[in-house]
Structures are given as structure tokens and as C-alpha cells.
Amino acid sequence: MKYEAVIGLEVHAQLQTNTKIFCRCETRFGEEANTRTCPVCIGMPGVLPMLNKKAVEYIVKTGLATHCTVSPYSRFARKNYFYPDLPKGYQISQYELPVCERGYVEIVVDGKIKRIGLTRIHLEEDAGKNLHQAESGASLVDLNRAGTPLMEIVSEPDIRTAEEASEYLKKLRSILRYIEVSDADMEKGNFRCDANVSIRPVGSTEFGTRAEVKNVNSFKYVQKALEYEIKRQAQILDEGGKVIQETRLFDSSKGVTFSMRSKEEAHDYRYFPEPDLVPIVVAKETVAEIAKTIPELPDAKRDRFVKDYGVPEYDADMLTQSRALAAYFEESVRLSGQPKVVSNWMMGELMRLLNGEGKEIEDCPIRPDRLAGMIKMINDGVISTKIAKTVFEEMYKTGKDAETVVQEQGLVQVSDSGAIEQIIADVIKANPSQAADYKAGKEKLFGFFVGQVMKASKGKANPDLVNQLLKKKLSE
Amino acid sequence: MELYQLTIHELHDMLKKGETTSEAITESVLSRIKAVDGxxxxxxxxxEEVARAQAREADKRIKAGDTSSPLLGIPIAVKDNMCTDGIKTTCASKILGNFVPPYDATVVRNLKQAGYVLCGKPNMDEFAMGSSTENSGFFITRNPWDLERIPGGSSGGSAAAVAAGECIGSxxxxxxxxxxxxASCCGVVGLKPTYGRVSRFGLVAFASSLDQIxxxxxxxxxxxLLMNVISGHDERDSTxxxxxxxxxxxxxxxDVKGMKVGLPKEYFIEGMDPAVEKAVRDAVKTLEGLGAKVVQVSLPxxxxxxxxxxxxxTSEARSNLARYDGVKYGYRTQSPKDLMDMYMKSRAEGFGPEVKRRIMLGTYALSAGYYxxxxxKGQQVRTLIKRDFDEAFKAVDVIATPTAPTAAFKIGEKSSDPLxxxxxxxxxxxxxxxxxxGIxxxxxxxxxxxxxxxxxxxxHFDEEAILHAAFAYEQATEWHKKRAKL
Incomplete structure (x- = not known):
């Protein structure tokens, strides 16, 4: 049978506030264990939480950036469970009344825009960390992270494939970075994702039984875990079995998910309103003030790029992934006047080189003026597009501008008809049987001759000119 | 008259006039404790040592002419569920038997600023859960008026200490x-302020939405005078x-002329001690005699x-008490089998039976399917109860009731019957x-x-009205001048 997956994601994003959500401890990491703590975040008797206003501002900003309704009145709740890294025996979170509700995020799938609904976004505190020492077998608790502000962003079950899930996460990350509320770095653990996955026969509108997959800590793993989980559930159904509701963990080394606990063993969190904190009241004026601080967001930028620069939707979506990338594009376009060419270079060579080194656009050694300079050299016929690739790579490696690279390496395009004619004559002479075949009607061989000429010119011959002269020469 | 028998304001007058010193008052209280606390x-x-040092400090301030604070140099007892920096704060629980907080409760900080003398941390029902101080994890406190009887609870130690002259106030x-x-059981004055009037920071929580110092x-x-020192906004307590x-x-x-005093019919019930009912009705008559108008009200x-x-x-309590796991502070069981055993035994051995009963009640009440x-439902009824009062207060300025249906009962009399x-x-x-x-x-x-x-x-926030009525009544009567004989 053919199935479709129904996926909802819960993302925990750490807010980049200077201090923790309910005390004034710094949120710095990589410090010595238990040095960024105080009586409040380690849950000493008698102490009380004190809400960090910046955290509220950031979640409101996030809500506005994802088309959510920002509630004028929301409140905290206690999520009661016992774990060594949770000092109070409960996590201060939100339950019935979250700060943000009913929003959406747009992703591009097969060149089309798809909306992924957001159920809610709420504030909560992070727990500490258990550190397991292999040598001694001891488990240690570090509470530096306890009380770090988190947003939990819950999507609607609108996602259908592992790829969509990955696109959704990328878009979410991009929005959070645009509005500067979270580093949203999955590898560093400040952007974590749990997935609810079920499958159903294509065409069905009912939901299947879902499994929750936890502990997926990179974009790659999200996709792998979901693909595995979808396959696993399909196999169960095909064999006439039933998917059971459970929580599963992803094992990244084996690429599989495995059962952690069944529904029967699920925690009863005994949520109830947190009596130590007054409700969060966000005035309309405050929302309006915060709205003013939101820059142009990826979707709006994408639409503008499509409209103003005529780049394809997919390219525009990629180019607007980060503010820096989009700024790089716009600056290069401003300097070169050629949006499509800039887009092609960025989407192709530039991304390839950056990704190869795991670098961000901010670290790119080729600045927009240099890219524009190179494009100009192509336009002026100084170098061919093919040679430009070599030039570009050299610019990236050495940090030099295009002109210097071209000069140093003698890569100037040969547009001298005489010189090219000479090469063509030599090539025809060296391949008499092919020349005869071509003349006898085997026109496919034209490509062969172009290749030989380019090879002989070390790629420097102007390709248009080569085409033109070769046609002439071969038909003589 | 011994110094320990006097009130805060009487002693403050004497200190101002140079008729005594904080050291003398403190020694009087400390020797009274030695004499009767057994x-x-x-x-x-x-x-003792903290008290003496603070008394000397207070005397220095007084000598330098600083007598503006009425609490300066006055020995006060602070219930053992309020954190005192460097001084054991146990909540009368074995689980916090060795707990020394590294911070002061806001009320303690305020008292320190006012120059008070801390004379001790009184006994209580464990985690403030009880009405007789019999639930203390350590020992039972006795009523100074009759040592066979309970002092009330949970602040039984605080009330008994005042009644016995073992502190000036608490x-x-x-x-x-x-x-x-x-306070009722021990024949002293006790005031519970409006929720939110006094900071709860540093008060070890029992039920956060109800607790008030x-x-x-x-x-x-x-x-x-004590209210002047402890009340006020505290950014560390958002409530x-x-x-x-x-x-x-x-x-x-x-003068209470024109004050309207409400008498709720639901508060005079069958089974209450007739002597209590009579005393309360007489008191209302006294207020009427002073010019107040008595109005029947209903709190349905x-x-x-x-x-x-x-x-x-209990729902709030089970959550508030979840942090006591024997790891970072407090009681830890001896030689547990493993981690889970350590958690379970530390809690099983550290908490007393009433605390465990309430943890179980709260756990049940919040369970999925019962919420x-x-x-x-409890929250909804709470709203209705609050509305009852709002409605009644449309017609009256204060409401008068008995504090408890009976006077202090005998130790052991009710301890086997929680209800x-x-x-x-x-x-x-x-x-x-x-x-x-309420007062x-x-x-x-x-x-x-x-x-x-x-x-x-x-x-809400009209402590002034109840203080006004209470003061007028007190001025017209002699009850408050009676002292327990020990």
C-alpha cells in the first residue's frame, strides 16, 4: 500500500538572553560545572523565580515573525517530573495559556510555497545536564544550563516528508536568526527537535498512531530519523501489524530509532498553574513596539527577490536563508547589475566552496565587489564562463581579485580569430577521419571538435568564437 | 515587671529614654528562655550568640542617637520556615534538619535593616502542615496557658514564645x-496580611498561592509596628x-463610630464551644458599644x-516538596542500595506522616483524569469563596468571626483523626x-x-481597617494584658 507520513515537530530553541529566565545568572556555556548557578536556579528552599523580561520580548518577537497571535494574557505552569538534572522536581513551562498561538512558517517544496502551521510557542526553562563518566561509572550533574530560557515551538501535523521537515527546520532557524532571538545552532544543542510521526494510506484523512522520536540533534539526523521511522511504520502496517504509541530515541550511529517508553509508561506531568509567578501580560503597545524591531523576514525577502530580480523561487528561498547571504546577494547585484548571474554564482560555486569548508557567508573571502568585478570580466569577454570557474576558485583560495588572478595565471580569453583559426586547422589536420565523417553527415561529431579546440587552447578560447569558426571551417 | 514581659512599643519608649538597653532586654529574654523553654x-x-551581637550593635546605634526604628534592639523570633543566612532553617522537618541557608528571607533582611535582635527559630508543624505543632519532626510545643494542651499551629512555637515571654514579638x-x-490558642495577637502584601522570598513554601508571613x-x-517593617513590594517575589x-x-x-461590622451566619455553627461563641458575640457587642454598626452577612x-x-x-505542596531528594542539601539516608533507593529512602525517612499524607493527596488531586x-473544581470554588467576601464587603468594613471553633485542645486529642x-x-x-x-x-x-x-x-489590602477595629476593641478591654503563668 502507498502511505503518506504525517509529521509534527516540536522545536526547543534557546533564547540568546544574557541571563537566565528566572534569575540573574549568566547564560554563558563551556564554563566550569556549577559555577553559573545561584539558589534560584538550583532550587534551594524558599527561593522564588523572577521573570526575565527580555525572554518575553524575544518570544513575542518570534510570534510576530511567524504570524502568531500574541496573547495579551498568558501564564506559566509547572510540569512535574523527577530527574536528577531538574533541581526543583518540576520545570516551569507553559501549558494552557502559551504566549503565542496559531501561526505559520512558509517553506518551498518542488518550487511551490507550502505553509506549515504553528500550534503554539511557549516559554520554559531548560534543565541541567547529567554527565556520565565512563572511567568511574559515576554520573555528575552540572546545573549551569538549568534555567536557561527556551522557546518550545510546536508545529501542526502539516509536514508530509522528511525533506519538508528539514526545510521547515531550516526556515525556522533562519527566522530566529533574522530576528536575533536565538543562535539556533542544532549542533550546539540550542535548537533541538522532537518529531511526532505517523503514517496513513494516501488519500485517508484520519491520523494513524504516532510515535514520538526524540534526541535528533542535527538536520541530517532529522531527515534520517524520519525516513527510518516512516519506513518502519510502513513495514509494520504492510505486515498487518499495528503501530503502537510510544516514545522512541534515534541512534545516529546505527541510523535507527528504538523504543524508549510506551504510552503506558508515559509521564503524568501533573501540570498546574505556577503559583509563584503572576500571569504574563503583554500590552498592545508593547507588541507594537516589538513589531518595529523586526527586520524584513526571509519570506518577504524571497518574494521581493523573485519580483524585483526575477530569480526563481527556489533560488530566492536559498539566497534569503540568512540576512548576511541576502545582503551579499543584493550588494553584488547592486555592483554588477546582473541578478541572475550573481544568483547562479552564489548558488553554485560559492555555496559549494563554503559548504566544503563548513563556512558561513560571513567568512567568505570573496566579497561582493570582487564577485561583481569578475562578472564584469566575463561580460567584457576578458574571460570565459568556464575559465571564470578557475578564476573564482583561485580568488576564493588566495583572496585576490579577479584581474590579478587572470593576469598572474595568464587566463585571458583568446578572442583573436586568427589564433583560433590556427588551432582549428591544427585540430582538423590531426583528426582527418572524424573530419571526413562529419562532412559525410555525422553532425554529432561537432561537439568532439569543440572539445578538442578548447583543450588545445587550455580552455582559454572564446567559446562563441570557436563555435562560429569551427562551423565555417568544417563546412569548407 | 520584667523586661521580657513588655511590648515592642513599651521597650522602644524605654530605649529611647535611655531607661534600658537592648543588651538588658536581650538578656532578660534569653534567661526567660532558659527558665521556661524546657x-x-x-x-x-x-x-544566643547572634542575639547578643545584634543587641550590642543596636545599643551602639541608640547611643549614637539613632532611635527612629521601633524594632531597633528588640528580640524577635522568626518561624523556622523563614531562611536566615548562616542559621539553621529546618521547617521542623528531619529532611531539612541540617539545612543552613546562604541567604536571608526578605522579611529577615527587612528586620535586620530595622535593627532587630534575632532570639531564635521557633518550632512549628513540619513544613507548616498542621494546626497543633504536634506534627513537628522534632518535638511538641506546649501551650503556656496549659502545658497539657497544644499551642495551635502551624506557627505554634512563634505564638507560644510570645505568650511565654520568650521573645517580644515573632x-x-x-x-x-x-x-x-x-495566636488565638495562646492569647496573643496574630495578623495574616493580604496575599501579596509581604514578600514570600525566603519563606520555605508549603502552598505558594496561600502562604503569607x-x-x-x-x-x-x-x-x-512589625507590619511596617515586613510589608512592601519585593522584586524577588513576583506575587x-x-x-x-x-x-x-x-x-x-x-473611635469606631459608623464602622460596619459584618457577622456571617455560617461562622456560628453547631459543635463549636459555647464559651467561644459567647466571647465572640460579647466582643461584637463591645464594638457596637463603641459606635460600630453590626450587620448580618452571608458567606454561602x-x-x-x-x-x-x-x-x-496539597497540590501545590506536593510540587513544592519535590526538591527534597537528599542530594544537594538536607537529610540523606545511610548506605542506600542505589540512586533510586537513596531518593526513596531519604524522602521516606526525612518526611513525617502528615507531610507524606499531603504529598499523596496532592499527587492524587493533580493526576491525569482527576485534574x-x-x-x-477547587479553583472554581475558590473563586466563589472569594466572591462571597467581595459581596459581603460591599455592605461592611470588617467581618467578625471566632478564630477557631474551640480553645486549645489537649495534646494527642486529635492527632489520630486528621479530619x-x-x-x-x-x-x-x-x-x-x-x-x-485577617487578625x-x-x-x-x-x-x-x-x-x-x-x-x-x-x-484586600485593607489591613488598616482590621487593625483599627482590633485596636479599638483592645483599648476597651483588658484581655491582652493577661499573661500565662508559668
């Missing part, structure tokens, strides 16, 4: 009557109200208060659910010479 057992910790905490009921004193003036607190002594006027949801309270308070029937014990708070519990202020003042004695308390209730 019988009363009001204290878990007596802070702080208690009140979640369902824990200041007012022991307040003074226990020998008379109403002293209550107002503390950000409104200015008045000078409560300004509310102390003898009173019957549901105890049940509502035990659902909400709507218990916790949520009977819970009913000793029947007149005080609604007040916490509604969040309004208990002495209004007579039973035939066996046990004190009876009159409870006066006010609107």
Missing part, C-alpha cells in the same frame, strides 16, 4: 490559619503587590472551604483562599482559663 519547648534553635506564616489559630505580638500596636504600604500605626484609632460557600483548601494546598474533578484536626481551621481557611487579611486578638477565656480569639477580616 517546659514550653517553643524553640528549635535559640540564637513572625509566623499563615497558609490556612497558621498565624491566627495559634505575618506578625504575632502581645498587642495590636506591636502588630502594626508581592507593587503598591505602597501605609504606616499601619496611623490606622490605630479608638463557607462549607466548601476546607475541602477546597485541602485539594489546592478536572479536583484541582480545577477533626483539619476542622480546627474551619474559620481561618476561607480567608487564605480569598487572599484577604486574631484575645477576646476572653474559657472556664478552664484558656484564651479565646476574635477574628477580624478585611478587604
Amino acid at each position: 517546659k514550653v519547648k517553643a524553640y528549635i534553635t535559640v540564637t 513572625l509566623g506564616s499563615d497558609t490556612g490559619g497558621s498565624i491566627r489559630q495559634p 505575618g506578625p504575632i505580638t502581645k498587642d495590636v500596636i506591636d502588630a502594626a 508581592s503587590a507593587n503598591i505602597p504600604s501605609p504606616d499601619y500605626t496611623k490606622a490605630l484609632k479608638k 460557600h463557607t462549607d466548601y472551604a476546607v475541602a477546597t483548601y485541602y485539594i489546592l494546598a 478536572d474533578a479536583y484541582y480545577k 477533626q484536626m483539619y476542622l480546627s481551621d474551619i474559620f481561618t481557611i476561607s480567608v487564605n483562599l480569598a487572599g484577604i487579611p 486574631s486578638i484575645p477576646c476572653g477565656f474559657t472556664s478552664s482559663n484558656l484564651p479565646i480569639g476574635l477574628q477580624l477580616l478585611g478587604k
Whole structure:
């Protein structure tokens, strides 16, 4: 049978506030264990939480950036469970009344825009960390992270494939970075994702039984875990079995998910309103003030790029992934006047080189003026597009501008008809049987001759000119 | 007259005039503790050395001419559930038996600023759960008026210490009557402020939405003086109200002409001690005689208060007590099998039976599938109870009731019947659910010479009205001048 997956994601994003959500401890990491703590975040008797206003501002900003309704009145709740890294025996979170509700995020799938609904976004505190020492077998608790502000962003079950899930996460990350509320770095653990996955026969509108997959800590793993989980559930159904509701963990080394606990063993969190904190009241004026601080967001930028620069939707979506990338594009376009060419270079060579080194656009050694300079050299016929690739790579490696690279390496395009004619004559002479075949009607061989000429010119011959002269020469 | 027998304001006058010193007062209180605490057992910790040092400090300030603070140099006892920096704070629980907080509760910080002398940390029901101080994890405190009887609870030690002259005044905490009921049992004044009037920072939580710190004193003036020091907004407690607190002594006027005193019919019930009913009705007559107008009012949801309270308070408590796991501080079991065994045994051995009972009640009430029937319903009834008071206060300025249905009962009399014990708070519990202020003042004695308390209730943040009525009544009577003979 053919199935479709129904996926909802819960993302925990750490807010980049200077201090923790309910005390004034710094949120710095990589410090010595238990040095960024105080009586409040380690849950000493008698102490009380004190809400960090910046955290509220950031979640409101996030809500506005994802088309959510920002509630004028929301409140905290206690999520009661016992774990060594949770000092109070409960996590201060939100339950019935979250700060943000009913929003959406747009992703591009097969060149089309798809909306992924957001159920809610709420504030909560992070727990500490258990550190397991292999040598001694001891488990240690570090509470530096306890009380770090988190947003939990819950999507609607609108996602259908592992790829969509990955696109959704990328878009979410991009929005959070645009509005500067979270580093949203999955590898560093400040952007974590749990997935609810079920499958159903294509065409069905009912939901299947879902499994929750936890502990997926990179974009790659999200996709792998979901693909595995979808396959696993399909196999169960095909064999006439039933998917059971459970929580599963992803094992990244084996690429599989495995059962952690069944529904029967699920925690009863005994949520109830947190009596130590007054409700969060966000005035309309405050929302309006915060709205003013939101820059142009990826979707709006994408639409503008499509409209103003005529780049394809997919390219525009990629180019607007980060503010820096989009700024790089716009600056290069401003300097070169050629949006499509800039887009092609960025989407192709530039991304390839950056990704190869795991670098961000901010670290790119080729600045927009240099890219524009190179494009100009192509336009002026100084170098061919093919040679430009070599030039570009050299610019990236050495940090030099295009002109210097071209000069140093003698890569100037040969547009001298005489010189090219000479090469063509030599090539025809060296391949008499092919020349005869071509003349006898085997026109496919034209490509062969172009290749030989380019090879002989070390790629420097102007390709248009080569085409033109070769046609002439071969038909003589 | 010994110094320990005097009030805060009397001693302040003497200190101002140079007639005594804080050291002398402190020594008087400390020797009184030595003399009688073996019988009363009001204290878990007596802070002799701290008291002497603070007294010397106070005397220096007085010598330098600084006598503006009425609490300067006055020995005060602070209930053992309020954190005192560097001084053991146990909540009368084995689980916190060795806990020394590295911070002061906000009320303690305020008292320090006022130059008080800490004379000790009084006994209480474990985690403030109880009405007799019999639930202390350490020992039972006795009523100074009759050592065979309970001092009330949970602030039993705080009330007994004031009544026995083992401190000049004290702080208690009140979640369902824990200041007012022991004050009534011990023949002293106890005030539970409006929820949010006094910071709860550093008060070890029992039920966060109900807990409130307040003074226990020998008379109403002293209550107002302590209120001046402890009340006010605290940014460390987001539930503390950000409104200015008045000078409560300004509310102390003898004239109650035109004041409307409500008498709720639901508070005079079958089974209450006739002596209590008579004393309270007489007290209301006294107020009437002073010019107040008595109005019948109704608080129709009173019957549901105890049940509502035990659902909400235990739900919060089970969550508040989850942190005591024997890891970072407090009691840890000896030689556990493994980690889980350590957690379970530390809690099993560290908590007393009443605390465990309430943890189980709260765990049940919040369980999936029961939440709507218990916790949520409880919150709805709480709203109705609050509305009862709002409605009644449209017609009256204060409401007068008995503080407790009986005077102090015998030790052991109710300890095997939790429900009977819970009913000793029947007149005080609604007040916490509604969040309004209440005061208990002495209004007579039973035939066996046990004190009876009159409870006066006010609107939210109108402590002034109840202090006013209480002061006028006190001025017209002599009850507050009687001292327990030990």
C-alpha cells in the first residue's frame, strides 16, 4: 500500500538572553560545572523565580515573525517530573495559556510555497545536564544550563516528508536568526527537535498512531530519523501489524530509532498553574513596539527577490536563508547589475566552496565587489564562463581579485580569430577521419571538435568564437 | 515587671529614654528562655550568640542617637520556615534538619535593616502542615496557658514564645490559619496580611498561592509596628503587590463610630464551644458599644472551604516538596542500595506522616483524569469563596468571626483523626483562599482559663481597617494584658 507520513515537530530553541529566565545568572556555556548557578536556579528552599523580561520580548518577537497571535494574557505552569538534572522536581513551562498561538512558517517544496502551521510557542526553562563518566561509572550533574530560557515551538501535523521537515527546520532557524532571538545552532544543542510521526494510506484523512522520536540533534539526523521511522511504520502496517504509541530515541550511529517508553509508561506531568509567578501580560503597545524591531523576514525577502530580480523561487528561498547571504546577494547585484548571474554564482560555486569548508557567508573571502568585478570580466569577454570557474576558485583560495588572478595565471580569453583559426586547422589536420565523417553527415561529431579546440587552447578560447569558426571551417 | 514581659512599643519608649538597653532586654529574654523553654519547648534553635551581637550593635546605634526604628534592639523570633543566612532553617522537618541557608528571607533582611535582635527559630508543624505543632519532626510545643494542651499551629512555637515571654514579638506564616489559630490558642495577637502584601522570598513554601508571613505580638500596636517593617513590594517575589504600604500605626484609632461590622451566619455553627461563641458575640457587642454598626452577612460557600483548601494546598505542596531528594542539601539516608533507593529512602525517612499524607493527596488531586474533578473544581470554588467576601464587603468594613471553633485542645486529642484536626481551621481557611487579611486578638477565656480569639477580616489590602477595629476593641478591654503563668 502507498502511505503518506504525517509529521509534527516540536522545536526547543534557546533564547540568546544574557541571563537566565528566572534569575540573574549568566547564560554563558563551556564554563566550569556549577559555577553559573545561584539558589534560584538550583532550587534551594524558599527561593522564588523572577521573570526575565527580555525572554518575553524575544518570544513575542518570534510570534510576530511567524504570524502568531500574541496573547495579551498568558501564564506559566509547572510540569512535574523527577530527574536528577531538574533541581526543583518540576520545570516551569507553559501549558494552557502559551504566549503565542496559531501561526505559520512558509517553506518551498518542488518550487511551490507550502505553509506549515504553528500550534503554539511557549516559554520554559531548560534543565541541567547529567554527565556520565565512563572511567568511574559515576554520573555528575552540572546545573549551569538549568534555567536557561527556551522557546518550545510546536508545529501542526502539516509536514508530509522528511525533506519538508528539514526545510521547515531550516526556515525556522533562519527566522530566529533574522530576528536575533536565538543562535539556533542544532549542533550546539540550542535548537533541538522532537518529531511526532505517523503514517496513513494516501488519500485517508484520519491520523494513524504516532510515535514520538526524540534526541535528533542535527538536520541530517532529522531527515534520517524520519525516513527510518516512516519506513518502519510502513513495514509494520504492510505486515498487518499495528503501530503502537510510544516514545522512541534515534541512534545516529546505527541510523535507527528504538523504543524508549510506551504510552503506558508515559509521564503524568501533573501540570498546574505556577503559583509563584503572576500571569504574563503583554500590552498592545508593547507588541507594537516589538513589531518595529523586526527586520524584513526571509519570506518577504524571497518574494521581493523573485519580483524585483526575477530569480526563481527556489533560488530566492536559498539566497534569503540568512540576512548576511541576502545582503551579499543584493550588494553584488547592486555592483554588477546582473541578478541572475550573481544568483547562479552564489548558488553554485560559492555555496559549494563554503559548504566544503563548513563556512558561513560571513567568512567568505570573496566579497561582493570582487564577485561583481569578475562578472564584469566575463561580460567584457576578458574571460570565459568556464575559465571564470578557475578564476573564482583561485580568488576564493588566495583572496585576490579577479584581474590579478587572470593576469598572474595568464587566463585571458583568446578572442583573436586568427589564433583560433590556427588551432582549428591544427585540430582538423590531426583528426582527418572524424573530419571526413562529419562532412559525410555525422553532425554529432561537432561537439568532439569543440572539445578538442578548447583543450588545445587550455580552455582559454572564446567559446562563441570557436563555435562560429569551427562551423565555417568544417563546412569548407 | 520584667523586661521580657513588655511590648515592642513599651521597650522602644524605654530605649529611647535611655531607661534600658537592648543588651538588658536581650538578656532578660534569653534567661526567660532558659527558665521556661524546657517546659514550653517553643524553640528549635535559640540564637544566643547572634542575639547578643545584634543587641550590642543596636545599643551602639541608640547611643549614637539613632532611635527612629521601633524594632531597633528588640528580640524577635522568626518561624523556622523563614531562611536566615548562616542559621539553621529546618521547617521542623528531619529532611531539612541540617539545612543552613546562604541567604536571608526578605522579611529577615527587612528586620535586620530595622535593627532587630534575632532570639531564635521557633518550632512549628513540619513544613507548616498542621494546626497543633504536634506534627513537628522534632518535638511538641506546649501551650503556656496549659502545658497539657497544644499551642495551635502551624506557627505554634512563634505564638507560644510570645505568650511565654520568650521573645517580644515573632513572625509566623499563615497558609490556612497558621498565624491566627495559634495566636488565638495562646492569647496573643496574630495578623495574616493580604496575599501579596509581604514578600514570600525566603519563606520555605508549603502552598505558594496561600502562604503569607505575618506578625504575632502581645498587642495590636506591636502588630502594626512589625507590619511596617515586613510589608512592601519585593522584586524577588513576583506575587508581592507593587503598591505602597501605609504606616499601619496611623490606622490605630479608638473611635469606631459608623464602622460596619459584618457577622456571617455560617461562622456560628453547631459543635463549636459555647464559651467561644459567647466571647465572640460579647466582643461584637463591645464594638457596637463603641459606635460600630453590626450587620448580618452571608458567606454561602463557607462549607466548601476546607475541602477546597485541602485539594489546592496539597497540590501545590506536593510540587513544592519535590526538591527534597537528599542530594544537594538536607537529610540523606545511610548506605542506600542505589540512586533510586537513596531518593526513596531519604524522602521516606526525612518526611513525617502528615507531610507524606499531603504529598499523596496532592499527587492524587493533580493526576491525569482527576485534574478536572479536583484541582480545577477547587479553583472554581475558590473563586466563589472569594466572591462571597467581595459581596459581603460591599455592605461592611470588617467581618467578625471566632478564630477557631474551640480553645486549645489537649495534646494527642486529635492527632489520630486528621479530619477533626483539619476542622480546627474551619474559620481561618476561607480567608487564605480569598487572599484577604485577617487578625486574631484575645477576646476572653474559657472556664478552664484558656484564651479565646476574635477574628477580624478585611478587604484586600485593607489591613488598616482590621487593625483599627482590633485596636479599638483592645483599648476597651483588658484581655491582652493577661499573661500565662508559668
